[in-house]
Amino acid sequence: MAEAEDLADAVAREITPANTQDTYAKSWRVWERFTTAQGFPRNEGTRGSLVAFVMWMLREGQQNDNGYAPSSASTILAGVVVGLRERGCAVNREDQAAARKSLDGLAVRLLQEGERRGRGQAAAAEVPDLYRVVRVCPDTLAGARDKALILTGFYYASRAQDPAGLLAGDVALTPRGMVVSVLTGKTKHSVRDAKINYQDDPEICPVEAWKVYRARLAAEAPPPWSEPTAPAFVGIDRHGNVTGGMVPDSVTRAVKRISGRAGVHLAWTGHSLRIGLATTARKRGKDAVTIADQGGWARHSRSMNGYFQRVDGWEDNATAGLI
Structure with a gap:
């Protein structure tokens, strides 16, 4: 026993x-x-x-x-x-x-007593911010990694641990875009296949950013880092050398650093990409069920509905259009 x-x-x-x-x-x-x-x-x-x-x-x-x-x-x-x-x-x-x-x-x-502790709600990444980010990413392997990390993370509503847990083989290219198989679940592990379409503007297209990053990684890093069993996102030192797979803390630091480099007004945290997908999709009129499935929320998630309120609280507001 x-x-x-x-x-x-x-x-x-x-x-x-x-x-x-x-x-x-x-x-x-x-x-x-x-x-x-x-x-x-x-x-x-x-x-x-x-x-x-x-x-x-x-x-x-x-x-x-x-x-x-x-x-x-x-x-x-x-x-x-x-x-x-x-x-x-x-x-x-x-x-x-x-x-x-x-x-x-x-x-x-x-x-x-007037005390306000904590950071409050994380800032949401928005589409204009994505343009700012990609335009200041350097033309290096690390810059290509940063661009792919942010753009793919936005489109599948990533938490910091999501890209850290991805393997290269978890990302599949298709004629219509890419499928990211995300290991998820706080009480049980499951996998959601997040489909990401090619975007009309290639400048902020996550599929194109992923392809460029993987091509540079294959060209500039030892072959094992391009194997399907290797981490999808790798750490890179200031000399351009791969140091290993990224972990949740390094993803969070990278997101903060990347947004700071771009001069994003409201500094991002590890949750900003996730909130950004929910709020942006809501603004574009996407159905709540569709958003929940893409981001891996339960369809009646309180946290997701809280993100929606950032949008709905302005659109459906008693003070709107009174005069």
Whole structure:
């Protein structure tokens, strides 16, 4: 039975996405700092300790002694509960609910006191921004990679982990465009085949950008980097040498760097391309189901509908066209 339990734990770790595992690990490190500072038992998640943890996170939880944003504190709390249960500590549902109720109340108190924490909603990439980006990409292998990363990512609504998980063989060219097979799913892995059409303007056509990037990679990098089993998007140093496959953090840094180089007014984050596809398609009158299928959202996704509200909140607005 003990071996079966170990096997079950190993399977659970194997099927949990890497970014989720990373979130759990970071959350647990915050909990370790809290329990050490407060002298609390590390493997006990009582009502009192969880409520105290929430208060500590909002007051001084960051390593620079500043408080976390409530949204970050909520994510960390969820990760700690998972960590406690993995370590054999039974966390009572009522105790967890009490901690969340305290977090919600304290978040309201912060707003009432004029504190605005966190970055807020990520900026959406828009079509004029895509033109700015591609026009300042240098005529190098890295520049071709940047252009392909941004344009393909916009058209299949990528998160930062999506291009990092792609292999070259996951991208297929067709007479009408390209198909990107994206590994997705937070609670289970699945693959969605995102079809991307050739665009009327080749300057911001993701298919053309992908073809140019792959041709340069084949010409300028060792042959193994062009194999179907190699990463679709690779890191490139300042000398033009391939350093390995990109990971989610390097994709996020690249998106920020690329938008900064282009002078995009609202700085992009790793989610900006994803939001950009949703809002742009909505402006163009695309059906919500079509957008959901392209971006891998559930068809009644709250997050997707929240992105739509950025558009709908202006178009269907009580103040519009009154005079």
